[in-house]
Each structure stands twice: as C-alpha cells, then as structure tokens.
Amino acid sequence: MSKIAVVDLLFNWPPDGGSRVDLKEVFSRIAKFHEVKLFVPHFTRYYPRGEILEPIPLNIELIPFNRFNYNFFHVPIKIKKALEKFSPDYVFIADGEHIKPYVVRALGKYNPILRFYTYDSFCIKDYGTFFKDGSICLHCFLDTPLYCLRCTTMWLLKYKPRMAAHTFLTSLAFLPGFSGIIKEGLKSAGKIIVYNEFIKEIASKYNKSCMVIPSGVDTTLFKPSDNKITSDIPIILMSGRIDDPQKGFNVLLRACKKLHDKGKIFKLLVTTEKKFEEPFIESTGWLTQKELPNLYHKADICIVPSIWLEPFGIVAVEAMACGKPVIASKVGGLLSIIDDGCNGFLFSPENSDELASKIELLLEKPDLCYRMGIAARQKVEIEYNWDRIVEKYYLPMFKITA
Incomplete structure (x- = not known):
C-alpha cells in the first residue's frame, strides 16, 4: 500500500462542477488499494473552496487560510508543511x-502527477477557456504571455469577477515571469494528465510524459430507464449552463426556430429558470446530479452545441449513458466522445443550419435514433465506466509498497 497525497485548491462538496466529481470518483476507488489523503485549502470568501457539507468517502485535511494569506507565498508553504507530515509516496x-x-x-x-481538467495555466482568462469575443481563441499563455495578459486584464476590468481577480493579483500572474513558473512546473512533473488531444499537444512541448485520460460517469445512476417514458411530441434536450455563451444555446435556438418555421413539432427542454417566448421551449430549472437521469430519460435527442473547446464533454457522456443519441459540436473532447453517424452526430460549431439538418434527420427516423442510443450506451460501458477508467489508467501509476 502506497501513501498518496492529493492536492486540490478548489475542492468542495457537494460539487460545483465536474472536476470535483472526477476527483472524488477516481480517488474513492484508489483508496481501496492505497492510503489516500486529500489536502484542500479552507478559504470560502470568494469561492466555496474547502466547503464540505456532505459526507464523502475520502480522508480530507482542510488547511485554513484567509484573504491575507491565500497567495503565491503562503499557500505553497502551508501545503508543503502538511504534506511533509503525511510523508507521501506519490503526490x-x-x-x-x-x-x-x-x-x-x-x-x-515528489515529481508530482499534474492533472489539468480544464485549460488553467494555458489560458489565464475566465478560468481557462480559450474563448474570446464570442469565439474560440487559440492564443496560449505560454506562447504569447503579453497578448494573454492584456486580454485577461481587459476581461477583469469589464466583468470584475471577485474570485478571479483575487487569484490573479495574489498569484502575481500579471508579472512577466509567471509563464516561466508554469513551464518549470510542467517540466518537473512525473506525469501530466489531460482530457483531450488539443491540450496534450500543448503540454507535450514541455513534458513528453503526458497522457489523455477520459473522465467518466456513474453508470449505475446514469442508465437507460427501466420504464420507457413516452411522449406524443419528440423531445430535444440541452442540459447545462445555457446562460453561458460558450455553451452555444443561441446556436441551438436558431436551429430549432428553423425547424419550427418548417412546421416540425417538438419540445426543447433546457435546464434553466429562465422563461422564453418561443412556444416549443420548456424550462426545467437547475437540477441536481440525482435528478438529471430522469430528465435524460424524457429526451429523444440530446444536444451539446458548445462553441468553445470543451475540455471533455461530461454532458454528452451522461446522455449517452442513459441511452440517448447526442448531436455535438466538433470541438475539444467531444471529438473523441461522439462517433459521427454511430452514437450521434457532429456538426461544425456555430453552424445552426447543419445542426438543424441533423436534428431533423433524427426526428424523422426514430429507428435510427433508437439504434444510436444503444450504441451510445455501449460505448459508455466500455470507455467511460469509472471502475474501468481507474483500473486501466490510474492504478498502474501507483505501485503498491510494503
């Protein structure tokens, strides 16, 4: 049994995003074979980091901070001190x-293993999105630091996000040498884990020990319904933050308006509290993880119309696990999840005409929709089952010591 220290500066539970779920699912399984301890700062002024409100099957050490010492100097010192007491074999x-x-x-x-669930360190704006002025931006901070610093500064001044501004200032990310510190860390890592080929290509410039590991889904929670939910009207679903322009809801809305104008009958479900004038849209409100499977069961087709480089695409995997075909943009991690024409369709980002034609095809061919749903579930069982992911990718990283 080895001792594994896991450091996450943003962890909270219940989770505020897929990254937290990913970490919990992976290391709760690894903890069956090794001694795992999660080290998390407890500083909730601008963000719920270290806020643990529900039981979680992991040993967690919360390290207290405040707005005066949560910075580039004190955080590493306190984290390092806590880890030295634990004396880990792996970090x-x-x-x-x-x-x-x-x-x-x-x-x-410790030659730490680094995981990049999103694009932080490679894009320093907006929590790492490679997204600017409504479209994909391919400027990498490590290649064009001055351009990216200017972009980030303008974004901070415009939107004034408290958490991002605090972290940006207290990390001295605005100084010319910050990109060099990131490169130094990439080179020193024992291994780097990323979630798509795009970010692997960037990280591999600094460390060849870089691998793509998919995220997963709880296939016992997200599964086809035992009792088929039927509707006289075909149901299209977009799950996720539709108010976020990166998610591409407006692309889907334009596509659906075209179909509605052609006389196509359908209902579009969206996970928001917002109300719409369009008669074909129904808002479900924001749902919890446990409530989502029932929503997927109602749908005939699920759409992921993202116009940013989705690092992975967990919504697509959840829908597929429930036996639903997915129509998704040709971006980021979605390219490896959707097998075009097999378990769903891919379309060019922001192309509402192409999206409309794919939706129309599935609306007119329910048998194809059904077959794609079966193929979708099969792929999830093989590639995105948490037990298989941990067994295939993670356990070989950690040798069992005496």
Missing part, C-alpha cells in the same frame, strides 16, 4: 488556477 495535484504553479514548484521533489 497528485489537481485544480488550483494561478496559485497551482507555485504549489507544483514547492512540491517538486
């Missing part, structure tokens, strides 16, 4: 935004 560093490179440097002697 795994997950989320951390702009403070993360300093923690990586402080823990360099």
Whole structure:
C-alpha cells in the first residue's frame, strides 16, 4: 500500500462542477488499494473552496487560510508543511488556477502527477477557456504571455469577477515571469494528465510524459430507464449552463426556430429558470446530479452545441449513458466522445443550419435514433465506466509498497 497525497485548491462538496466529481470518483476507488489523503485549502470568501457539507468517502485535511494569506507565498508553504507530515509516496495535484504553479514548484521533489481538467495555466482568462469575443481563441499563455495578459486584464476590468481577480493579483500572474513558473512546473512533473488531444499537444512541448485520460460517469445512476417514458411530441434536450455563451444555446435556438418555421413539432427542454417566448421551449430549472437521469430519460435527442473547446464533454457522456443519441459540436473532447453517424452526430460549431439538418434527420427516423442510443450506451460501458477508467489508467501509476 502506497501513501498518496492529493492536492486540490478548489475542492468542495457537494460539487460545483465536474472536476470535483472526477476527483472524488477516481480517488474513492484508489483508496481501496492505497492510503489516500486529500489536502484542500479552507478559504470560502470568494469561492466555496474547502466547503464540505456532505459526507464523502475520502480522508480530507482542510488547511485554513484567509484573504491575507491565500497567495503565491503562503499557500505553497502551508501545503508543503502538511504534506511533509503525511510523508507521501506519490503526490497528485489537481485544480488550483494561478496559485497551482507555485504549489507544483514547492512540491517538486515528489515529481508530482499534474492533472489539468480544464485549460488553467494555458489560458489565464475566465478560468481557462480559450474563448474570446464570442469565439474560440487559440492564443496560449505560454506562447504569447503579453497578448494573454492584456486580454485577461481587459476581461477583469469589464466583468470584475471577485474570485478571479483575487487569484490573479495574489498569484502575481500579471508579472512577466509567471509563464516561466508554469513551464518549470510542467517540466518537473512525473506525469501530466489531460482530457483531450488539443491540450496534450500543448503540454507535450514541455513534458513528453503526458497522457489523455477520459473522465467518466456513474453508470449505475446514469442508465437507460427501466420504464420507457413516452411522449406524443419528440423531445430535444440541452442540459447545462445555457446562460453561458460558450455553451452555444443561441446556436441551438436558431436551429430549432428553423425547424419550427418548417412546421416540425417538438419540445426543447433546457435546464434553466429562465422563461422564453418561443412556444416549443420548456424550462426545467437547475437540477441536481440525482435528478438529471430522469430528465435524460424524457429526451429523444440530446444536444451539446458548445462553441468553445470543451475540455471533455461530461454532458454528452451522461446522455449517452442513459441511452440517448447526442448531436455535438466538433470541438475539444467531444471529438473523441461522439462517433459521427454511430452514437450521434457532429456538426461544425456555430453552424445552426447543419445542426438543424441533423436534428431533423433524427426526428424523422426514430429507428435510427433508437439504434444510436444503444450504441451510445455501449460505448459508455466500455470507455467511460469509472471502475474501468481507474483500473486501466490510474492504478498502474501507483505501485503498491510494503
């Protein structure tokens, strides 16, 4: 049995995003074979980091901070001190935004395994999105730091996000040497884990020990319904943050308006509290993880119309696990999830005409819709089952010591 220290500077539970779910699912399974301890800052002024409100099957050490010492200097020192008491055989560093490179440097002697669930460190704006002015931006901070700093500064001044601004300032991310600290950390890592080929290509410039590992889904929760839910009207679903322009709801809305104008009958479900004038849209409100499977069961087709480089695409996998075909943009991690023409369709990002034609095809061919749903579930069982992911990718990283 080895001792594994997991460091996550943003962890909270119940989770505020897929990254937290990913970490919990992976290391709760690894904890059956090794001694795992999760180290998390407890500082909730701008963000619920370290806020644990429900039981979780992991040993967690919360390290207290405040707005005066949550910075590039004190965080690495306190994290390192806590880890030295634990004396780990392995160190795994997950989320951390702009403070993360300093923690990586402080823990360099452990040759830590670095995980990048999103694009933080590679895009320093808006929590790492490679998205600017409504479209994909391919400027990488490590290649064009001055351009990216200017972009980030303008974004901070315009939107004034308190958490992002605090982290940006207290990490000194605005200084010219910050990109060098990130590169140094990438080079020192024992291994780097990413979630799509795009980010692997960038990270591999600094460390060849870089691998793509998919995220997963709870296939016992997200599964086809035992009792088929039928509706006289075909149901299209978009699950996720539709108010976020990166998610591409407006692309789907334009596509659906075209279909509605052609006389096609359908209902579009969206997970928001917002109300719409369009008669074919129904808002479900924001749902919990446990409520989502029932929503997927109601749907005939699920749409992921993202116009940013989705690092993975967990919504697509959840829908597929429930036996639903997915129509998704040709971006980021979605390219490896959707087998075009087999378990769903891919379309060019922002192309509402192409999206409308794919939706229309499935509306007119329910048998094809059904076959794609079966293929979707089969792929999830093989590639996105948490037990298989941990057994195939993670357990081989950690040798069992005496």
